[in-house]
Amino acid sequence: MAQTRKARERVSKIWTIVGLVAGTVFAAFPVFWMLSSSFKKNSEIFAYPPQIVTEGFSLDAYLVILTDPVKLRFFGNSYLVALSVTALTLIVAVLAAYAFSRYEFKGGKGLNLVILSVQAVPPITLLIPFFALMVTLRLYNTYQGLILTYMVFTLPYAIIMMTAYFNTLPKELDEAAKIDGAGPMKVLTRVLVPISVPGMVSVGTYTFMIAWNEYLFALTLTRTEDMRTVPIGIQLLMGQHSYEWNEMMAMSILGSLPVLLLFLFFQRYFIGGLTSGSLKS
Amino acid sequence: MTQLSTSRPKVLGVKAQRAKFMQSLTPYGFVAPVSALILVLMIIPIAIVIGYSTLDNVIMTPESRFVGLDNYVTILTDGTFYIAARNSLVFTLGSVTAHFVLGLAFATLLNTRLLSPFVKTIFRAIFILPWLFTVAIIAVLWRMLLNPNGIINYLLVSSGIVDVGVEWLSSRSTALLAVTVINIWAGYPFFMVSLLAGLQGIPRDLYEAATVDGASAWQQFWHVTLPQLRPIIISMMILDMIWTSQQFALIWLTTGGGPINATEMLPTYTYKLAFSTYEFGLASASAVIILLLSMVLAFFYVRHQKVKD
Numbered sequence: 385m386a387q388t389r390k391a392r393e394r395v396s397k398i399w400t401i402v403g404l405v406a407g408t409v410f411a412a413f414p415v416f417w418m419l420s421s422s423f424k425k426n427s428e429i430f431a432y433p434p435q436i437v438t439e440g441f442s443l444d445a446y447l448v449i450l451t452d453p454v455k456l457r458f459f460g461n462s463y464l465v466a467l468s469v470t471a472l473t474l475i476v477a478v479l480a481a482y483a484f485s486r487y488e489f490k491g492g493k494g495l496n497l498v499i500l501s502v503q504a505v506p507p508i509t510l511l512i513p514f515f516a517l518m519v520t521l522r523l524y525n526t527y528q529g530l531i532l533t534y535m536v537f538t539l540p541y542a543i544i545m546m547t548a549y550f551n552t553l554p555k556e557l558d559e560a561a562k563i564d565g566a567g568p569m570k571v572l573t574r575v576l577v578p579i580s581v582p583g584m585v586s587v588g589t590y591t592f593m594i595a596w597n598e599y600l601f602a603l604t605l606t607r608t609e610d611m612r613t614v615p616i617g618i619q620l621l622m623g624q625h626s627y628e629w630n631e632m633m634a635m636s637i638l639g640s641l642p643v644l645l646l647f648l649f650f651q652r653y654f655i656g657g658l659t660s661g662s663l664k665s
Numbered sequence: 666m667t668q669l670s671t672s673r674p675k676v677l678g679v680k681a682q683r684a685k686f687m688q689s690l691t692p693y694g695f696v697a698p699v700s701a702l703i704l705v706l707m708i709i710p711i712a713i714v715i716g717y718s719t720l721d722n723v724i725m726t727p728e729s730r731f732v733g734l735d736n737y738v739t740i741l742t743d744g745t746f747y748i749a750a751r752n753s754l755v756f757t758l759g760s761v762t763a764h765f766v767l768g769l770a771f772a773t774l775l776n777t778r779l780l781s782p783f784v785k786t787i788f789r790a791i792f793i794l795p796w797l798f799t800v801a802i803i804a805v806l807w808r809m810l811l812n813p814n815g816i817i818n819y820l821l822v823s824s825g826i827v828d829v830g831v832e833w834l835s836s837r838s839t840a841l842l843a844v845t846v847i848n849i850w851a852g853y854p855f856f857m858v859s860l861l862a863g864l865q866g867i868p869r870d871l872y873e874a875a876t877v878d879g880a881s882a883w884q885q886f887w888h889v890t891l892p893q894l895r896p897i898i899i900s901m902m903i904l905d906m907i908w909t910s911q912q913f914a915l916i917w918l919t920t921g922g923g924p925i926n927a928t929e930m931l932p933t934y935t936y937k938l939a940f941s942t943y944e945f946g947l948a949s950a951s952a953v954i955i956l957l958l959s960m961v962l963a964f965f966y967v968r969h970q971k972v973k974d
Contacts, residue, residue, distance in 0.1 A: 403774045404788055411792050418806050430814035480699040487692035502707055504963030506911045508932040509956040512939050512949055513710035536706045568691050597799035599914035615801035619918060629809055636802040643797050
């Protein structure tokens with residue numbers, strides 16, 4: 385009996401290891417190939433047979449990207465837009481979440497429902513009116529236009545997550561501050577915000593990621609090369625002369641670094657936020 | 666005097682009432698910014714796109730004509746629209762099913778008690794990798810991997826599965842499959858992470874009770890794990906359907922909807938109507954139809970969330 389149980393456990397251990405190895409290959413091989421290709425010469429990308437590490441290991445592709453002012457500008461634009469969206473989203477979301485978490489007010493439930501359903505509005509539906517609106521408001525091909533646009537996509541999620549976070553904080557904290565004569569704004573900024581840093585970090589990373597990755601509106605609402613963001617920049621690389629695969633891969637690695645680093649540092653918040661936002665609304 | 670003394674509490678009452686009224690306004694102040702943004706960037710744009718969908722020559726010329734539902738009739742009688750709808754359906758159902766199966770498989774692997782928490786954290790980070798890359802980068806990467814001379818064809822040819830390299834993305838028979846596979850790779854981690862959280866939340870004693878009853882591992886999975894995960898699975902599937910059916914960048918950057926409509930989806934179809942042929946009226950009608958389809962899914966999602974609470 386004990387023997388069969390041990391044998392069964394061994395079998396399940398073997399299957400687990402097989403699964404983990406297969407999963408690792410499936411998930412990580414493409415990423416590994418991107419990394420390896422970014423160190424190759426372009427002529428070696430489709431070498432036959434394929435080479436994992438080439439003799440011609442070089443950082444040339446990275447140097448090309450990092451010394452080209454046009455491409456550096458893509459990165460600058462992406463950082464500017466994504467950081468602005470993150471800051472503004474956090475401010476607006478914290479204010480709204482405070483109301484939803486601490487007040488019962490007429491229309492509150494309705495507004496909450498609107499915010500929840502806004503998530504389901506297809507970006508493509510908004511694209512045409514946004515295009516018209518941004519041209520009319522003279523925000524076409526500007527940072528402000530992109531920042532405002534992205535907030536529509538980041539806010540619902542951020543508000544839902546922040547509300548859930550505030551709901552976990554005891555109301556006695558507010559009451560204590562109120563007895564000391566603090567107004568609602570003071571309660572929020574002096575009491576709730578300081579202890580909500582973990583929640584704000586996960587909302588912030590998620591928001592940054594959405595803004596950093598956005599493609600459709602960046603493509604449509606900007607026109608000139610100096611306003612383009614990284615996702616568009618990579619696409620532009622595809623169009624130019626021949627395909628410089630090694631440069632595209634180097635730019636992809638550089639373009640993924642911010643999100644990868646955020647993930648590395650904030651893994652716990654990241655995953656916590658990811659699950660709480662979509663499931664507890 | 667008497668008058669004064671009687672009116673005094675009255676004045677105070679008004680003051681108190683006003684203070685109370687002002688207090689009741691406080692939450693509205695806090696939700697004012699988001700309300701303004703939603704009004705300007707959501708309600709008004711939806712009104713605009715519905716308006717555009719009833720106009721002819723909109724945006725391109727200063728004078729546009731009201732044409733009623735003509736644009737909708739044109740879209741709904743366009744063969745390409747149905748091809749796009751069918752492709753979107755295949756792409757969405759294929760992706761969502763595979764996301765669920767892979768996500769559950771990976772989550773179950775990561776939930777094992779055979780590994781130490783530290784090793785699990787490492788594997789979780791590896792399995793989550795695809796989710797950390799933006800769609801534009803994923804598209805470029807997979808164009809390289811699926812290139813006729815690329816690594817995937819090399820592996821397939823050298824292992825004898827195919828005779829010559831396949832043009833995965835530019836052949837009519839494989840393009841839809843190829844973009845679906847790319848999307849599966851890109852999207853399963855989201856399922857995995859949520860299901861893993863769900864698995865960790867299942868009380869241990871449920872399994873212990875099942876073991877006492879003599880349930881096999883498979884029976885435990887079928888009668889304990891799946892029913893416990895059901896609410897998460899349903900929410901995730903509806904959300905994923907909404908997101909996948911709206912996928913634009915991946916298609917646009919790998920196949921552009923081609924070859925000859927083979928991977929045309931509703932978003933690329935709409936985008937082309939607007940920004941390639943400048944038929945903004947028709948594109949708006951198509952965009953409104955997509956909105957309605959999404960709202961149906963959103964309705965089920967919200968209803969499901971309510972039932973859960």
